[in-house]
Amino acid sequence: MAVPEEGSVVETGDQAAPVGWVERTAFDYTAMAEAETAATWDGNARVYQWKDEYGDVGPAFEELEVELFGDPESRRDRQTGLDFSKIEQIEVIQEGPQRIEYIKTFADAGIHPVMLRNIELCGYEVPTPIQKFTIPAILQGYDVIGVAQTGSGKTAAYLIPILSKLMGKAKKLGAPRPNPARFQEGVDNVIAEPLVVVVVPTRELAVQIFNEARKLCYRSMLRPCVVYGGVPVREQGGLLSRGCDILIGTPGRLKDFIGRPEVLSLRRLKYMIIDEADEMLNDDWESELQAILSGAEQDVGNVYYGLFSATFPKAARDLAKKYLCDSHVRFRVGRAGSTTENIKQMIVEVSREGKNETLLTLLEEMNGVRTIIFVNSRQAADTLDDFLFNMKLPVTSIHSDRTQVEREAAMRAFRSGQAPILVATGVTARGIDVRNVMHVINYDLPSIEYGGIEEYTHRIGRTGRIGHRGVATSFFTERDEPLASVLTRTLLETNQDIPDFLQAYIPENWSSGTKVKFETESDFDPNDVAGAGEGCGDEGGGWNTADNVQGDSGGGWGNSGGNDANEAANASGGGWGADAAQPAAGAGW
Numbered sequence: 243m244a245v246p247e248e249g250s251v252v253e254t255g256d257q258a259a260p261v262g263w264v265e266r267t268a269f270d271y272t273a274m275a276e277a278e279t280a281a282t283w284d285g286n287a288r289v290y291q292w293k294d295e296y297g298d299v300g301p302a303f304e305e306l307e308v309e310l311f312g313d314p315e316s317r318r319d320r321q322t323g324l325d326f327s328k329i330e331q332i333e334v335i336q337e338g339p340q341r342i343e344y345i346k347t348f349a350d351a352g353i354h355p356v357m358l359r360n361i362e363l364c365g366y367e368v369p370t371p372i373q374k375f376t377i378p379a380i381l382q383g384y385d386v387i388g389v390a391q392t393g394s395g396k397t398a399a400y401l402i403p404i405l406s407k408l409m410g411k412a413k414k415l416g417a418p419r420p421n422p423a424r425f426q427e428g429v430d431n432v433i434a435e436p437l438v439v440v441v442v443p444t445r446e447l448a449v450q451i452f453n454e455a456r457k458l459c460y461r462s463m464l465r466p467c468v469v470y471g472g473v474p475v476r477e478q479g480g481l482l483s484r485g486c487d488i489l490i491g492t493p494g495r496l497k498d499f500i501g502r503p504e505v506l507s508l509r510r511l512k513y514m515i516i517d518e519a520d521e522m523l524n525d526d527w528e529s530e531l532q533a534i535l536s537g538a539e540q541d542v543g544n545v546y547y548g549l550f551s552a553t554f555p556k557a558a559r560d561l562a563k564k565y566l567c568d569s570h571v572r573f574r575v576g577r578a579g580s581t582t583e584n585i586k587q588m589i590v591e592v593s594r595e596g597k598n599e600t601l602l603t604l605l606e607e608m609n610g611v612r613t614i615i616f617v618n619s620r621q622a623a624d625t626l627d628d629f630l631f632n633m634k635l636p637v638t639s640i641h642s643d644r645t646q647v648e649r650e651a652a653m654r655a656f657r658s659g660q661a662p663i664l665v666a667t668g669v670t671a672r673g674i675d676v677r678n679v680m681h682v683i684n685y686d687l688p689s690i691e692y693g694g695i696e697e698y699t700h701r702i703g704r705t706g707r708i709g710h711r712g713v714a715t716s717f718f719t720e721r722d723e724p725l726a727s728v729l730t731r732t733l734l735e736t737n738q739d740i741p742d743f744l745q746a747y748i749p750e751n752w753s754s755g756t757k758v759k760f761e762t763e764s765d766f767d768p769n770d771v772a773g774a775g776e777g778c779g780d781e782g783g784g785w786n787t788a789d790n791v792q793g794d795s796g797g798g799w800g801n802s803g804g805n806d807a808n809e810a811a812n813a814s815g816g817g818w819g820a821d822a823a824q825p826a827a828g829a830g831w
């Protein structure tokens with residue numbers, strides 16, 4: 243629960259948790275705040291310490307290896323139960339003037355041996371569809387836009403090729419750094435001059451990507467760092483002053499450091515990645531993004547760019563064109579904004595007064611599983627957290643009014659299973675990857691003004707990740723009427739059951755097995771062929787030069803994901819794009 247009442251305790255005995263749930267914990271945030279030390283922050287987690295005498299590959303450190311990748315026993319089990327069959331069928335559309343040959347395995351991608359070993363330690367056996375394309379494209383030096391479903395491995399899709407490429411060159415490209423063994427604060431400090439910057443919208447996501455970077459940089463000279471709001475600038479500056487090759491950050495804090503050239507300079511920058519790009523290209527971030535993209539001594543013309551997201555509405559695509567030019571390549575796995583068939587989506591009609599009761603029934607039915615409940619306001623998150631806590635459920639919550647200590651504690655409790663129910667506002671959950679989230683509940687559906695169907699896609703995408711299965715249940719009240727049409731089509735697209743009250747929204751000409759159209763009234767704006775003819779430069783790189791390298795269908799970004807080839811595919815009942823032959827048989831995904 244949120245901030246506990248003074249003197250509140252966890253009751254036991256007849257106050258036991260409902261069947262199937264662990265006992266709740268009252269988190270004492272006041273005590274946590276008082277105990278706050280440098281070691282408290284997730285962003286201070288250990289990274290591999292490189293020493294000059296190491297040659298090309300550093301030695302293994304068993305303790306760090308277990309911290310990063312888990313113990314060997316748990317590593318063996320982690321791939322079981324993955325179902326990649328649905329993802330396997332999805333076509334990958336490639337656009338832009340260059341044709342990229344996709345890779346089938348990590349081994350044939352020409353990646354650095356240290357990276358190959360790290361991929362193995364991560365337990366990644368085959369590349370996901372987006373990785374198959376972005377790995378060679380980035381290795382070959384193209385700017386890339388990657389749009390692929392939630393939970394399809396987009397982080398590794400950019401980190402693997404970038405870090406792999408830098409591994410062989412870090413000595414030449416990287417800034418001089420102090421020897422960690424002899425580092426003396428205030429004496430050996432250097433200006434951080436990262437080779438890579440990754441910009442993300444939320445603190446939790448920054449930490450998560452930092453953790454992925456810690457794994458993939460293991461045994462290499464590359465040193466990852468993360469900066470985000472809510473933690474004293476001085477502390478993060480201290481970490482930066484030990485050297486930094488890969489910098490992950492949220493926009494406000496990055497801008498702050500860019501204003502301190504004695505701490506951070508981007509003069510060595512080689513790669514700039516914008517994750518959750520459609521969110522980052524939002525007007526709200528404009529001043530921060532401007533500062534980051536051009537404000538820190540970088541040689542803009544010599545920086546490679548990568549933009550990634552699961553949704554990419556037209557406004558964001560238009561803006562992206564400002565940043566990426568000429569020969570960039572774009573990869574789209576399925577329709578931009580589509581969800582994955584690994585998520586079972588259920589829409590339940592409720593009255594506003596009936597939400598709490600329905601929620602309790604749901605939590606009783608699907609008990610004991612890691613569950614995220616989305617609401618639309620911070621106030622609602624507090625209220626619902628209190629309500630569930632009073633019902634003796636093991637709940638915690640997160641939203642942007644919380645202190646950083648509270649946010650990190652909530653995420654930790656949720657990840658560890660101490661509090662398997664997390665109440666969240668949508669924005670705090672963008673990109674968050676927690677293993678085994680089995681159930682996402684939209685207590686409030688996102689209204690059209692607050693993200694609409696794209697927000698819905700991101701929210702339900704916290705489950706059903708990377709071949710796992712999950713359930714997403716959404717409460718539908720009379721207020722959600724404006725979302726009904728596009729929601730119904732989103733359900734049809736992945737062969738979900740349509741509840742009676744939404745039957746009226748099934749398109750007239752639709753019959754089982756045909757493609758679903760996302761008309762102009764939808765958020766997807768399908769008829770817009772994405773800036774037709776307005777490509778960057780004159781190399782024919784317009785946004786509408788779709789070319790499906792594997793299937794034989796075309797289709798622009800905003801297109802319905804539907805085209806004749808898909809129509810035929812759907813007719814076979816195998817879901818959209820089922821015949822697009824991605825990838826070549828036997829390649830795994």
Ligand code: ADP
Pocket residue numbers: 365366367368369370373390391392393394395396397398673674675707708
């Ligand atoms: P996205 O950004 O597309 O939502 P993430 O990058 O968060 O997805 O990855 C989702 C999960 O998949 C993470 O837990 C990540 O470790 C895992 N993952 C990434 N690539 C692979 C792979 N090739 N095989 C298995 N798991 C992978």
Ligand code: MG
Pocket residue numbers: 396397517673
């Ligand atoms: Mg992501």
